[in-house]
Amino acid sequence: MDHLIFExxxxxxxxxxxxxxxAKLRFSVIPFYILIGMAVGPHAGQIWHLDFRFIESAPLIEFMGRIGVLFLLFYLGLEFSVGRLIKSGKSIAVGGTIYIAINFTLGLLFGWGAGFPLQETLIVAGITTISSSAIVAKVLVDLKRTANPETExxxxxxxxxxVFLAVYISILSGLVLSGSSTLGGVLLSALLSLGFMLVLLIVGRKAVPLLNKWLNVSSNELFALIIFALxxxxxxxxxTIHVAEAIGALLVGLILAETEHVHRIERLIIPFRDFFGAIFFFSFxxxxxxLALGGALWYSLGAVVVTLIGNFVAGMLAGRSAGLSPKASSNIGLTIVSRGEFSIIVANLGKAGGLLPLIQPFAALYxxxxxxxxxxxxxxxKHIYKLLNRIFKFEKRNRTDEKAALGDDPAG
Incomplete structure (x- = not known):
């Protein structure tokens, strides 16, 4: 352990x-963290002929990466809260259902078409369905699009x-981690997971007044200890009950978001989220x-093409369901196409379950x-929409549909 601190x-x-x-290139930081981890990982010596390997610190770095996942999901829970999810509205529920249904179905079809076994296909579908909240949020802020009509x-x-991720990881945990191979076993594990989530949310919301009292302390040290303990x-x-630990963290965030101390908790958590979150991507x-990425190249490129098509179609349909213009609708699909932390979380679930080794390089490259x-x-x-509009005539179709809705259909 002599070199642990140095490593x-x-x-x-x-x-x-x-x-x-x-930061200098004004690019998403996630790929840089992953690339640097790949460049200095256990396999780096085969490429650079130098010993960059983190030998003594590897288990600790992996554990710190797990902590990073907890902080990422916990913070997301703080941002959204159960109340905000309930108040999101019918249009968001419809748009979200359209988006998940299209991308998840395409993910299943892609995994099946690629010849993956059932469990691996479910992991691939999870990897390709969920957007990166971190990248999407950063892009919206950087491009000053927070006030755009499609941003809501x-x-x-x-x-x-x-929400889908919480439910899906619960189901995957029952299938992949608990070893359940029968439909009954999977359903039992899923019901146990969902039951735990519902009970925790219900009890947590009822306990908000008590949490407000517990957290009403002036000592920052004691405040941090209470939050971290929870x-x-x-x-x-x-x-311990085969629900992913990350989902437990998400649930705690959703509950604490209902308290009057949520802004104080956010200020406390952000530095830990950023530090341990960076280590998470590096550890991945x-x-x-x-050298193994080549074997996953065509799978990854195929999945990228499927995701690009699925996201654009889903964005157009989701925007249309909310009454947005074709241009605003196209922005939806083009903005949420990024994949990141959640795809990696799902891939790590496959690794923990001992599934095909190809899943890890596939997820990394994707x-x-x-x-x-x-x-x-x-x-x-903007330029992409102009190009596609020349081909598919979105705006012309939209005007025709509006006339038809008003009873002024020229074809009538």
Missing amino acids: IGLAVALIAAGGFIS MILGIIMFED LFIIAGFSE GLTIDP VLILAILGPLLTKES
């Missing part, structure tokens, strides 16, 4: 270098995805053999491509 310091310095480069739908779909105990207990990169393409497509969405 951790070196890892953090490399992560900081990746963040510095991404984009954020609503992201919230809808979080987070780690509930997330850890979730894991450490597990990837760059996330890298879309983490790079996503912000670019969002930035150039």
